[in-house]
Amino acid sequence: MKIKKYFRGSGRVLAFVFVASILWLLFDMAALRLSISDVNSQLLKELVVKERELAKKLVTKGPKLADIDFKHPLEKVRVGFGDGKKPGERLEKKVVEVYRKKWEFNGKVEHEKDVQTQAVAKLQLKEESQMKEAIHLNGLKKENVLNNTNIRNKSIQKKQATETLRLSHTKTTPSVVQEQKLPQQLPQEPKKKQVQALPGIKMLSNATKDTSKAFKAQVQDNKSPANAGLPKKSNNTTLKALQKNKPAKQDAHQTATPTQHHPAKVIQRDETEKKVIDDEDHHQKNDSSVQILAVTSKGNKKSSQKLAHSAFKNPAKLQAPQEEPEKLLNISGVRRSGGVHKVMALDVTHKPRDVHAVGQFGHAAVVPLEKQEESKKRWSEGYFNVFLSEQIPVDRAIPDTRPPACSENLVHDDLPTTSVIFCFVDEVWSTLLRSVHSVLNRSPPHLLKEILLVDDFSTKDYLKEKLDVYMSQFPKVRIIRLKERQGLIRARLAGAAEAKGDVLTFLDSHVECNVGWLEPLLERVYQDRRKVACPVIEVISDKDMSYVLVDNFQRGIFKWPLVFGWSTLPEDYIKKNNMKDSDPIRCPVMAGGLFSIDKKYFYELGSYDPGLDVWGGENMEISFKIWMCGGEIEIIPCSRVGHIFRGENPYRFPKDRQKTVERNLARVAEVWLDEYKEVFYGYGYLHLLDKNVIDVGNLTEQIQLRKKLQCKSFKWYLDNVYPELEAPLVKAEGLVFNVGTRKCLALEKGSLIFETCDLSKQSQHFNYSWVKTLRQNTSCVSPQSTRTGVAMEPCDNTKAHQRWLHKANKILPEHLIGEVSFRGVSQRLCLEAGPKANSVFLKACESSNSFQKWQFTHYYAQ
Structure with missing residues (x-):
């Protein structure tokens, strides 16, 4: 009874809490x-x-x-x-x-x-x-635990074998088998795409877990600690066993490894060469995380087999990657949709680099004293130091000049492929080869569809059969030869027509692409096919061939009359937009020589204007077209390409070079500048307005293309893309005040009179245009045949007699000077007001005559 008393009411609650606490403590x-x-x-x-x-x-x-x-x-x-x-x-x-x-x-x-x-x-x-x-x-x-130990030991041995196999790639090793781990958990795809390998490299594309017994035996044998990292004596037998499983069809570009230079594209291989090929189960869905590269070398001096382009960096000879090699390159080239990876900092080569070579690692080269005379004589071959260029290796390493954040940037796994197009004419041998090698060595193989060398009818012998023989060792390189001189613009169009890649990448033929240069360009095009991506163009010195970094935040612009140049973004703009040195930069005008563009979009825009001749103005034309017709141009700081800037252009022009460039610019102005074309002509190109001097050709097709694409106006371009450019439509405007009469010029019923100055009267408003006409609306002040009289005529920019010089010199800065032709003799006279402000006529110029002095209300340019 006493115990029951304690479990009544609140006592029962306390007991429940106590029991619950005990149970909670046990669980805890x-x-x-x-x-x-x-x-x-x-x-x-x-x-x-x-x-x-x-x-x-x-x-x-x-x-x-x-x-x-x-x-x-x-x-x-x-x-x-x-x-x-x-x-x-x-x-x-x-x-x-x-x-x-x-x-x-x-x-x-x-x-x-x-x-x-x-x-x-x-x-x-x-x-x-x-x-x-x-x-x-x-x-x-x-x-x-023992079972776990065995599993862990096997995993450790496997990884150790992978690491030691990679490290054993030295000069003393005659044959190397490198094992590379792919990122885990690769998404399976219904079809496995094979990608062209670099010369000398055979790739196993996603070998399955159930591989051939010979392959299993080789990997298992390499797992033992005693043999880790060393080539097996039985490799030859193993490889022969693998050859039985060779697929029925293979791409010739994947298998070709030349042993001798020959112009033919079908290259014979050494019978004794060791091969590693795909096992017959490589098309199964079960993906393996192991890939094998077989790299061979021969001791025969006459026909020595060059080392393959290594997929990993040799720390003794090459520029070090910022990531572990197995994370840098997916050698199989299978694009995994939806995934991302860090930019690949590749820099492979077909042989170990000589660290002591002239100009290696972008260092400045020096001409020996006894060779200086020869160096000077050969300067005109390319208008840079050709002698030094030939001393520098064609595959030299250059410094990684990208901003630090670029190596950590992520790009998509399924980027589009690209065709790299080089157009050249009589290019220097060493610089052309160095350009091609830089693309091959530093581009992910699965993204580089091909390299097209467009020969614009070169005359140098070494650019004919010798070039064919040399490039035959690279299956991805094709040479397109034009039968007559076409010029850069039409040569690029010829290359684009032959391209098979998704993206067109145009490069000059005297460049060196830096590590990680390609993926950032393709990434921008992948994100928006209307984006045109340009690399940062760095400098290769024309004197000592050194690689020189340029300032950050540079962009391409132009100044009148359509002169391209570089400009740094303003500090306040950088701060306002919180820009980092790795962020893309909007570029009003591209340099024109180096850029990537979606191939279909390139043709949707109408490609280049085929009416442009040889060289000059094409960068302006395509830049205006891209911006005004819905696209964008960006400079990508994470893509870097060195370029030899030369003081003179070594290329010959079929016609006069100056006239060719002027004609191209006038053609661009007529199609794209709208009313601002007068600004272009006013900066020294007034002579181009005379159709007897130069014929810009038929513009109908280009004007119709602009209407079809529904392109915006040039004023929109100035307001939204390049607002920093000063582009007033007229040089001066407002009232035209005569100092002597103290009155203003006015137009009444087609005749010129003087009135008391009044800003509210539109009849007193005139403007002084860039083509030097004095006009009101569409009527211009023009001298008459009487030599002394003036009258109003419909404006015609091609008529030289309608042009007046104002603010043209220090002697007569306020005068309006016209040119009158009488009986075949030209004479310059000044516009003068009558003493009673009742007439306007022409008279010989007098610097002190106040009746010949005129002033506009507003001046916008001198």
Whole structure:
């Protein structure tokens, strides 16, 4: 009874709370025990990771790739215009050291094998001891732990084999098999696309887990610690076994590896060459995370087999990547839709680079004293130092000048492919080759569809059969030869017509593409097909061939009369938009030589105006067309390309060069500038208005194209794209005040009179145009045949007698000077008001005559 009394009312509640607390405490203790177990497991994982890193450090000799930093500041050169100097005269500054001291392998292969074996053995012993401690801490069953140990050991051995295989690629190794891990969890695709390999590289595209026995035996054999990283003696047998599974059809571009130079595109291979080919199950859906590259080399000096373009960077010879090699390149080239990856900092080459070569790593080269005379004589071959260019390797390394954030940028896996188009005529051999090699070595293979070399009827012998022979070793390079001189513009159109890539990338034939140059360009086109992407054009000195960095935030602009130049974005604009040095920059006008554009969009815009001759003005034409017809032009700071800027143009023109460029610019002005074309003509091109002097050709097709595309006006372009440009439609306007009479000129019933000045009267408003006419609406003040009289005529810009000089010189700055022709004799006379303000006539000019002095209300330009 007493106990029941305590369980009545509130006592019952307290008892329930007490029991619940006991149960909660028991559950809490159980959860704490599980948490401790998880923590111990996590600690164990961290220990395993640390041991793996330690093992890798023991295996790898010399500093890590990540420790080799080539990004040192360069002396900046501002490339601008308006200073009156030629581009070459602004590049006298020396480049600061950009590369740290390189390191090389000094040990032998045998010594490396011992170090690798010891490291793997030490790793296994430590892991076993750690797992035993884990058993004691977590109370796990012994057999489960041993199973986990075996699985982990196999995984570690596999990764160790991968790492050591990569490190064994040295000069002393005759044949290398490199193993690369793809990113995990690749989305499966219904069709596997094969991509052209670089010369000398055979690719296994997504080999399945159920591969041939020979392949399994080779990988399993390489897993053993004693053989890790070394080529097997039985590789030849293994490779022969793999050859039985060769697919029935293969792309010739994928398999071709030349052993000798020959102009034919079908290249024979050495019978003894070792091959690794796709296994017959490579089309199955089960994707493997392992890929194999077979790289061969021969000792025969007469027909030596060159090393393949390595997919990884040799730390002793090449520029170090900013990422681990297996993360840089998806060698299979399969585009994974929807995924992203970091920009690939590729820089492969067909042979180890000589770190001591002239001009290597973008350093300035020096002409020896005994060769200076020869260097001077050869300058005119390309209007740069041709002698030094020939001393520099055609595949030299250059400094990575991208902003730091660029290496971390993400781009889509399924970027479009591109055709790179080089147009050239009598280009210097070494610079042409260096341009091509820079594209091959630093472009992801699966994105580089082809390289088209368009020969615009060159006359140099070395650009004929010799060029065919040299380029035959690169399956992706095609040469298109024009039967007669067409000029840059039509040569580009010929190249675009032959292109097979999704994107057209035009480059000059004297450039060097930097690491990571291509993907940022294609990414912008991928995001919006109406975007035209341009790289930052850096400088290769025409004097010492050094690679020079330019200032950040540079963009292409023009000044009147359509003269291209570079300008830095204003500081307030950069701050207002919170711009970083890696952000794309809106560009009013592209330089024209280097850009990427969607192929279909290029033709939708009408491509280049085919009426433009040879060279000049094409960058203006396509820039106005892109902006005014719905597109955008951007400079991509994460894409960098070096370019040789020359003081003179070495190319010959079928006609007079100046007349050719002037004609092209006049054609652009007539189609795209609307009423602002008078501004163009007023800056020194008034003679182009005379159709007897120059014929710009038929413009009907281009005008109709603009209407069809529903392009905006040039005023819209000035307001929205390039508002910084000063472009007043007239030089002066308002009332025309005569100093002598103190009255203003007026137009009444077609006749000129004088009235008291009144701004509210439209009859007193005149303007002084860029083509030097004095007009009101469509009527212009014109001298009469009587020599002394003036009258109003319909304005015609082609008529020279309607032009008046005003503010033209310091002697007669306020006079209106006209040119009158009488009986074949031209004479300049000044407009004068009658003393009683009752007439206007022409008279010989007098600097002190106030009746010959006129002033406009507003002046916009001198």
